[in-house]
Amino acid sequence: MDQLWSPWRFRYVIAGKSDGCIFCEYAAGDASRDRERLILHRGRLNFIVLNLYPYTTGHVMVTPYAHVANFGQLDSPTLQEMMQLAQSVQSALEASYHPEGYNLGMNLGKSAGAGVADHLHLHFLPRWNGDTNFMTVIGETRIHPEDLGTTYDKLLASFHARFSS
Numbered sequence: 001m002d003q004l005w006s007p008w009r010f011r012y013v014i015a016g017k018s019d020g021c022i023f024c025e026y027a028a029g030d031a032s033r034d035r036e037r038l039i040l041h042r043g044r045l046n047f048i049v050l051n052l053y054p055y056t057t058g059h060v061m062v063t064p065y066a067h068v069a070n071f072g073q074l075d076s077p078t079l080q081e082m083m084q085l086a087q088s089v090q091s092a093l094e095a096s097y098h099p100e101g102y103n104l105g106m107n108l109g110k111s112a113g114a115g116v117a118d119h120l121h122l123h124f125l126p127r128w129n130g131d132t133n134f135m136t137v138i139g140e141t142r143i144h145p146e147d148l149g150t151t152y153d154k155l156l157a158s159f160h161a162r163f164s165s
Contacts, residue, residue: 023049024117027065038152040092041159045078045087048159050152056125058093062086063121071108071120082122089124092158099126122135 020027026037028045038050040060051059063087064078074082086104093099103125107114112122 011049016096021116021119023063023116023121024067025062035152038148040131040152040155041088041109043081045081048085048089048146050155051123052148054125054151056127056131057146058097058099058155060089060093060124060126061121062089063119067119069108069118069120071106074120081119086122086124088159088162092155093124093163095158095161096154097126100129101127103127108114134154 026039027048029037030040031039034040038052039047040050041048045066049061049063051061062080062082064074066074066078068074074127088147090102093102098123103123105118107123108120112115
């Protein structure tokens with residue numbers, strides 16, 4: 001039997017569930033902990049964070065600071081910034097990974113698959129031909145070619161280049 005090691009997931013297995021909203025905790029948190037929390041960029045109304053349990057390498061989320069579950073509750077400035085940040089995400093992913101395609105989407109509500117159902121967020125996933133295989137379908141296992149720290153460093157450099165110019 002082959003074995004795949006993913007020691008970084010041990011934190012998830014042993015971690016207790018937070019009573020509050022993880023996105024609100026991250027948003028209100030000290031910016032000095034952004035690397036630890038995988039926050040790549042803080043905008044005025046939204047922030048960009050790596051997904052702790054990605055579907056593909058480079059899976060990020062654009063998340064409003066406002067704690068809302070319903071898409072209709074977001075005001076126009078928040079929606080506008082969310083889409084502008086999504087454009088920046090695509091540029092950063094393109095510069096760092098050169099994907100062949102992208103998936104963007106929201107899972108609104110628990111029945112739609114939202115892991116954090118009370119705080120909406122926009123998923124942005126880079127995709128490559130052949131990035132899904134039998135491991136995902138049969139083995140219920142995803143294989144990622146790099147750890148989150150490396151992904152964070154690559155994308156952070158792209159964001160710094162984009163937002164400092």
